[in-house]
Amino acid sequence: MIGVVAYLIFFLSQGLIFAVCCLGLNLQWGNTGLFNVGVSGFYLIGAYTFALLCAPAGSVLLGGFGMPFIVGIIGSMVVTGIAAFIIGVATLRLRADYLAIATIGVAISLRLVALNTTSLTGGAQGFPNVPRPFGGLIQNNFDANLAFFGLMVVIVAVIYFGLEAMVRSPWGRVLRAIREDEPAAASLGKSPFSYRMQSFVIGSALIGLGGAMFASFLGFLSSDNFFSIMTFQVWTMLIIGGSGNNKGAILGAILIWAVWTATGSVAQAVLPTTMQVKGGALQIIFIGLILMLVLLFRPRGILGEEASVSRAVPKGLKKILQKGS
Amino acid sequence: MILPQLIADGIVAGSTLALGAIGLTMTYDIMRFANFAHGEFLTFAAYFALMFVSAFGGVQTFGPLTFGWTFIVGLIIAVVLTAILALVLDWLIYRPLRRTNIVITLVIASFGAELMLRNIAVFFWGSQSRFYSTAISIHREILPGVRMSADDIFLVLLTAVLMILLQLFLTRTQLGKEMRAVSDNADLARVTGISVRRIIRWVWIIGGGLAAVSGVLVGLTVQISPENGFSLILPLFAAAIVGGIGSIYGAVAGGLIIGLVESLSVPIMGAQYKLAAAFIVMLVVLLVRPRGIFGAKS
Numbered sequence: 001m002i003g004v005v006a007y008l009i010f011f012l013s014q015g016l017i018f019a020v021c022c023l024g025l026n027l028q029w030g031n032t033g034l035f036n037v038g039v040s041g042f043y044l045i046g047a048y049t050f051a052l053l054c055a056p057a058g059s060v061l062l063g064g065f066g067m068p069f070i071v072g073i074i075g076s077m078v079v080t081g082i083a084a085f086i087i088g089v090a091t092l093r094l095r096a097d098y099l100a101i102a103t104i105g106v107a108i109s110l111r112l113v114a115l116n117t118t119s120l121t122g123g124a125q126g127f128p129n130v131p132r133p134f135g136g137l138i139q140n141n142f143d144a145n146l147a148f149f150g151l152m153v154v155i156v157a158v159i160y161f162g163l164e165a166m167v168r169s170p171w172g173r174v175l176r177a178i179r180e181d182e183p184a185a186a187s188l189g190k191s192p193f194s195y196r197m198q199s200f201v202i203g204s205a206l207i208g209l210g211g212a213m214f215a216s217f218l219g220f221l222s223s224d225n226f227f228s229i230m231t232f233q234v235w236t237m238l239i240i241g242g243s244g245n246n247k248g249a250i251l252g253a254i255l256i257w258a259v260w261t262a263t264g265s266v267a268q269a270v271l272p273t274t275m276q277v278k279g280g281a282l283q284i285i286f287i288g289l290i291l292m293l294v295l296l297f298r299p300r301g302i303l304g305e306e307a308s309v310s311r312a313v314p315k316g317l318k319k320i321l322q323k324g325s
Numbered sequence: 326m327i328l329p330q331l332i333a334d335g336i337v338a339g340s341t342l343a344l345g346a347i348g349l350t351m352t353y354d355i356m357r358f359a360n361f362a363h364g365e366f367l368t369f370a371a372y373f374a375l376m377f378v379s380a381f382g383g384v385q386t387f388g389p390l391t392f393g394w395t396f397i398v399g400l401i402i403a404v405v406l407t408a409i410l411a412l413v414l415d416w417l418i419y420r421p422l423r424r425t426n427i428v429i430t431l432v433i434a435s436f437g438a439e440l441m442l443r444n445i446a447v448f449f450w451g452s453q454s455r456f457y458s459t460a461i462s463i464h465r466e467i468l469p470g471v472r473m474s475a476d477d478i479f480l481v482l483l484t485a486v487l488m489i490l491l492q493l494f495l496t497r498t499q500l501g502k503e504m505r506a507v508s509d510n511a512d513l514a515r516v517t518g519i520s521v522r523r524i525i526r527w528v529w530i531i532g533g534g535l536a537a538v539s540g541v542l543v544g545l546t547v548q549i550s551p552e553n554g555f556s557l558i559l560p561l562f563a564a565a566i567v568g569g570i571g572s573i574y575g576a577v578a579g580g581l582i583i584g585l586v587e588s589l590s591v592p593i594m595g596a597q598y599k600l601a602a603a604f605i606v607m608l609v610v611l612l613v614r615p616r617g618i619f620g621a622k623s
Contacts, residue, residue, distance in 0.1 A: 035429055037436065094611055097359040097432050101562045102611065104361075105604035108559060116597050228555075232440050235433065277452050281444035288441035295434050296421055 006142055009149045011261060012254070016152035017213050019253035022237045023159050023246060024206030030244035030305070031167055032199040033179035035096045038087075038103030039231040041110040042204045044223075045083050046211025048114060048121055049076040051130045051221050059129045061119035069133050073212050080208025084201045092196050107231065115223040127221040148217060155213070156250065159206060163246050175199055229284065233260065236291045244305030251302060260287060329470040331588045337477045337546065339584020340484035344539035345557060346564035346576040347491070348532020354508050354571030355521075355528050356423065358431040362414065364554030364561060365442035366533050367540030370407040371549045372450050374399035374541045378457050389475035391460040392545065399457075404537040411533030412526065414438060439555065446551035455549040462546075480542045487538065488577060491531075495573065500527060508571055559600055560587065563607035569620025578618060582606070 021039060028034040054072035055064030067075070091102040114121045121127055133151050138144045166172050177185040178192045186192055215221055233256065241252020263286050267279030294301065349363045377399035378392075386393045418438060422431050462474035495501035506514040507524045515521055543553055564583045568575025583603050590602035610617060 033429075035432065090608060090612060094615070096429055098566075098611055098615075100432055100436075101359060101559075101566070102608060105559055105562075105607065109598075109601040109604055112598055112601055116595075229440065232436065235436070239433065278448050281447040284444040285441050285448065288437045288444075291437045292418060292434065292441075295430055295437075296418070299425065299427075299430060 002142070006145065009145050011257070013145065013149045013152050013217060014214075015254045015257040016149075016156050017210050017217060018234060018237060018257055019156050019250045020152075020159060020210035020213065021207045021234045022241070022249040022253040023156075023163055024203040024210065025234055025238050026203075026243060026246060026249040027163060027167075027199055027206070028203035029238065030249070031172060031179070032175045032196060032203075033096065034092070034196060034200055034203075035100045036103050036200070036203070037100045037228075037231055037235075038105075038107035039207055039234045040226045040228060041103070041107030042080050042084060042207040043211035043214065043230060044107075044110050044114055044226040045080045046076040046208025047215040047221055047225070048127065048211075049079040049208070050212035050215045051127045052120065054131050054216075055127070055129045056131075060122045060127060063120065064129075069131065069135070069216070072216075073209065076212035077205040077209050080211070081201045081205040084204030085197065088197050088200045092193060092200060104228065104231075107226075107228065111223055111226050114226065121223070122221070124223070126223075127215075128219075130215045130219050130221060132216055132219065152213065155209070160246055160250065167246070171195075171198075232284075233257075233287070236287055238301075239291060240294050240301050242301030242303035242305065245301070245303045247306075248301055248303035255302075256287065256290075259290070263287075327470075327592065329468065330472065331591070332585065333468075333471045333473055333477075335585035335588030336581065337473070337480060337584070338587060339581035340481050341539045341543050341546075341580075342557070342560055342564045342584050343577040343580025344484055344487065344535045344542070345561045346568070346580045347573055348528075348536045349561050350565040350568070350570055350573065350576040351508075351528045351532045353565065355504075355511070355525060356419070356431075358435065359562070361432065361435040361558060362438040362442060363435075363532075363536060364556075364558035365439055365446070366407050366411060366536035366554070367543060367557060368443065368446050368551060368554035369410055370403040370537030370540035371544035371553060372446060373403040373406045373537075374544065375450075375455060375457060375549055377402050386458075386460065389463065389465075390479060391458045391462045391476055396457060396545075400538065400541050403541050404534045407537035407540070408530040408533040411529040411536075415525070415529050439558070443551055443555055450551065452551055457545055457549070474546075476546055480546055483538070483542070487535065491535075491573065504528070556600070559607075560584075560603045563603045566607050567610045567617055569617025572617070572619035575617055575619030 021043060024042075025036065025039060028036050050072040052060070052063040053065055053067045053075045054069060056066050057064060087103070087106055091099050091106075094102060115123060117123065118125070132144055132148065134144065134147050138147055167175070174185065174190050174195055177188075178190065178195055182192050214225070218225075234253075237252035237256040238249055239252070240256060241250070242248030260283065263283045264279070267282055268276065271279045345363070345367055348366070349360060352358070352360045352363065374396070378395050381395045381398075418434050419431060422434055462476045464472040464474045464477075466472050467478075495505060503514065503519045504524055504527065506517070506519060507521055511521055514524075540553065543557070547553075560583050564579035565576050566579070567582055568577070568579025583606065586606050587599045587603050590599060594602055
């Protein structure tokens, strides 16, 4: 029994880390229409920033700095946000599919940097000794995992309610207006570039936070954690849960993570050890197939987009507006 | 001293990029979406040819080249099968999604198709690198300071011949003219009775076929791996964008430029950052001149 609970906690912790990234991507894509295919790049920045700030000195040649956990979390969000700002200045004026090519290029380049700047990231040897949230306070492994899970629940809840308030505010409606009809929004005096940038930076900072929690969860980083497959997983989660819907983002994250884990276990149990690489390939093919079928037959995902109607609108009218969308 | 050699290497790599980028720029131009799965045509073609070559073996080779008739037949088979693969992909995924009229859905689908195809290649052919022949291709000094293998020279010549044939096809045949008409203005072309559907089919056949030649040549001169397509997709996009989306001459020029940039970046940034060099050039072009060198349309 305790084994099942322990596994469930472990499973859900990773699922909630994905949920954080998925919520960040939902702000960018679901609400603003920003086609960010560089999710793994921002995840990487958050993860390595956290590791560098919080790991004990000597973990890599130029770090870490042994800072407290909370400094690492805030630091990783700030650094990822700044990186997103710089990337955004260069790419956010581009057409949607150019943005996709540019962001995937950023993600690939960042992985090359992580692999080759050994003094900062440990390079091919990896980055060891990344601390867990409550460090020395909790000795028992099970309790530490439980505490981590609890922390993830709090983080996801805070982000969820924060984003819900934001997308329902006038600010959130401007984002959707720009997504739907840029010239119309611009003619009302809203600068599309500025709003896109805000959404891009906040969403990327959230993905960076996901990366920081991932680093702390694993305790060890390798550049292999940041291939484009991670981006693909988060996108699949968002599309299947329902882009434009924060509940959908969380649901999709847990659901797809469950499918991913289950197919992985099945492949491991069924295939002989010499075939494990092929098992990994089958896992990706299977998730890809689900994505294709959803895109073809239910493009709105499980939950679909939620209308964001102002609280100031009278109740009767609100119902009509929500039905209309 | 080393510069002529780097330029020669850049031209070899650039030739394969040019062949691959033509299909990418054509799909982008006529169907209006960035096909991330295009690189997988290169991967699959390399394996299609490998299956034929390893089934029939190649004992005798042409002079200094590392391959013989089986490879040439394998190359032709790869072109045909890859064109079929492109048509099947369009029929299964892209055509149904085109009806929904949401361009971005197509790009997401192509991103998913890329990962699926790459892993199908891993599943069937394994993840280790393969080669068409165990023969070592000898690099000889053909110009002062420039060493090239016979295979490299074959690659550059074949690319040049295909470019000339493509040019004749586009300017001299009815189909080629129709294709250019659709590229210029699809609505106007439709009004004059051109079947856009048929043109789209030919875009997949020609784009997929040229990608197949590129993929087999990469397999011949570098290696055959399931990662080939994905590791080339960024340089391919860079080539198409630098040249100007929709321009076939642009794709050729862009391919050569990106090949040269990658090669010349090696002594400056190190071989590990080749991909990043291609990306930076692409980003600069997007920012300074988004329509590329030869692109006419905005």
